[in-house]
Amino acid sequence: YEMLRQFIDGSDEIEGLLVVVVASQAFLSDQRLGLNRYEALKLRIWDDVRDKTRQNPFAPMVRLTDQTTVFAESSLLAKVGSRKEDVQHQRVIESLRAGVPSPGVVQALGCPQPMVKSKFQQMLQDAQASIHKGWTTKGMLIEGGFGTGKSHLLESLRRMALESRFVCSKVVISKETPLYSPAMMFRSAIEAADIPEKRGDVLTEVAADLNFKSPQYANFYEWVHRQGGEIDGRFAASVFLYERMVNDPELSHRIIRFWAGDPLTDAEIKRLLKSCDASVSYRFERVSPMEMALQRFKFVSRLMIAAGYAGWILLIDEAEIIGRYSFKQRAQSYAELARWLGRLEASSFADLGYKSGLAAVMALTDDFQSAILDEKGDREKVPEKLRESGSETDLVLSRQAEQGMRLIECERIPLVGPYDQLVEEIYHKIRAIHGAAYGWEPPQVPTIERLSSTRMREYVKGWITEWD
Structure with a gap:
């Protein structure tokens, strides 16, 4: 007692x-x-x-x-x-009940978006081949309303990326992670990164996998040290220091944190180079925080490839938050959207998908074009207002923002809605899972009225509520 x-x-x-x-x-x-x-x-x-x-x-x-x-x-x-065998089924039902697309749910139900998955598979192949082929990987833009399965789809794409040996980061646009700030996007992407078959800090794991004698590392070392290349000399110096001082845990940790976005002063880098008797002299140009963040994206993706991974995939969700930004922030966000989709009018220096193994999928709601581009008038107002200033910077931003808005209009891929056969298949799968989870035979339950506007989440919620 x-x-x-x-x-x-x-x-x-x-x-x-x-x-x-x-x-x-x-x-x-x-x-x-x-x-x-x-x-x-x-x-x-x-x-x-x-x-x-x-x-x-x-x-x-x-x-x-x-x-x-x-x-x-x-x-x-x-x-x-028998409960031990049924724990996974219970987790799936709990996730479905809460509307959370866990990995277990995706594995149990699959992903009924064959066109998106096919395009994503092609994007993975393009990203992996981008270094050798010398091209820019084009990203993807998907759209869907609340409850239509965007989060479920992104989880399925995350699994596909990891199975193909890509490092994968799911980044949710928010107040803390605004799309117009590459530095904050980089921080969020690094913190959210999943690495195939491993757990822990992603860059620590990647650095541990570097083989300094491998051909991948040799290509990476040559690329990062190329004179007049795409990457600032600070990154080349850090690679030299990491390889030379790999047995110094404290220094190795500081270099890895620099790659992850922490500061490392020029004076400190020069002092460390001097202590290592570096025969190569490194030149450090003045680089803006935005440029440094963009270079970090490309550098880290190439570092991942040097460590034996296929590349780096970003899944960027809730991009519709753009609509809440100020005018200038919206303009910058449209430009960044074009950059992530590999369509930015810029040099390869700023093009993240150029020969880097880096690619992105962006998701937004299906009413964004009508609510923001049309009703709010961004399609006309944003370029006009930027051109009025007359500055060269704003003229460039105007062209880039227009490109981003055109992509939203023309390149978005709508999610397939719940058609009758799919609803029946999902119903029988969930009924079997619910029965296995709680050790009973769930009765047949009537499905809510099937309308073109009915979302899959409504069907699933209705079935589980009845059985509960």
């Missing part, structure tokens, strides 16, 4: 807990030794003895009965014994 009491007191820190106690009838009925005599335990599980203003929070999960036929010991233990 004391063990049970202590266990119940500690169980409020355990999520999703179900405790089953199989005990003799005396547990309930014996007046001298039974539950009735152990007040501390009784107060925790027997609602009748509690103050009615403080209901037992465990009451919905507590069953006290002397009807042994209801919970026969053998069948109860058999069900408890």
Whole structure:
């Protein structure tokens, strides 16, 4: 009894807990030794003895009965014994109930967007071949309303990227991660990066995988040290220092943090080079924070390839947040959208997808064009207002923003809605999963009215609510 009491007191820190106690009838009925005599335990599980203003929070999960036929010991233990096999099914149902596209949900249900997946597979191949072919990888822009499966699709694409040996980052546009700021985008992308078959800090893992004698590393070293190349000399110096001082844990960590976006002063780099007797002299140009962030994207992607990975894929969600920005921020965001899709009118120095193994998929809502470009008037107002200033910087931004808006109009890929056959397939899959998760045979339930406007999330929520 004391063990049970202590266990119940500690169980409020355990999520999703179900405790089953199989005990003799005396547990309930014996007046001298039974539950009735152990007040501390009784107060925790027997609602009748509690103050009615403080209901037992465990009451919905507590069953006290002397009807042994209801919970026969053998069948109860058999069900408890099978729970290990059903945990994955329960996780899938919990994710579907909450509307969260977990990896388990994607694995169980698949992804009914064959055209998007086919284009994404081609994008992966283009990104991997971009270094040798010398081209810019074109990104993808997908659109869909709330509940149409954008998040589910992005999770499916994340799995595909990881299975193809790409490092993959899902970046959600927000106040903390504005699309118009490459520096903040880089920070978020590094923090959110998943690396195939590994866990932990992505750049630490990537650096650990570098083989200084491999042909991939030799190509990377030559590229980063190329005179007049695409990357600032600070990155070349850091690569030299990391290779020369790889056995110095403190210095290695500082170099990796510099690659991840932390500052490392020019004076400090020069001091470290001098201590290593570097025979090569490195020249550090004056570089703006924006340029440095853009170069970091390309540098880190090439570093990942040097470590044996296929490249770096970014999945950028909720790009419709652009519509809430100020005028200048919206203009910059349209330009950045064009950059991520590999269509920016700029030199290869600023083109992230040029010979880098880096590519992106962007997702926004299906009403963005009508609400922002049309009703808000961005299509005409943004270029006009920028040209009025007369500055060369604003004229360039005007052209780039126009390119981004044209891509939203012409290049977006709409998600396929829930057609009848798909609804039936998903229904039977979820019904089977719900049955396996809770050890029962779910009855057939009526599906909500099938209209062209009905979203898949509404169907799924309706079925699970009925079965629950």
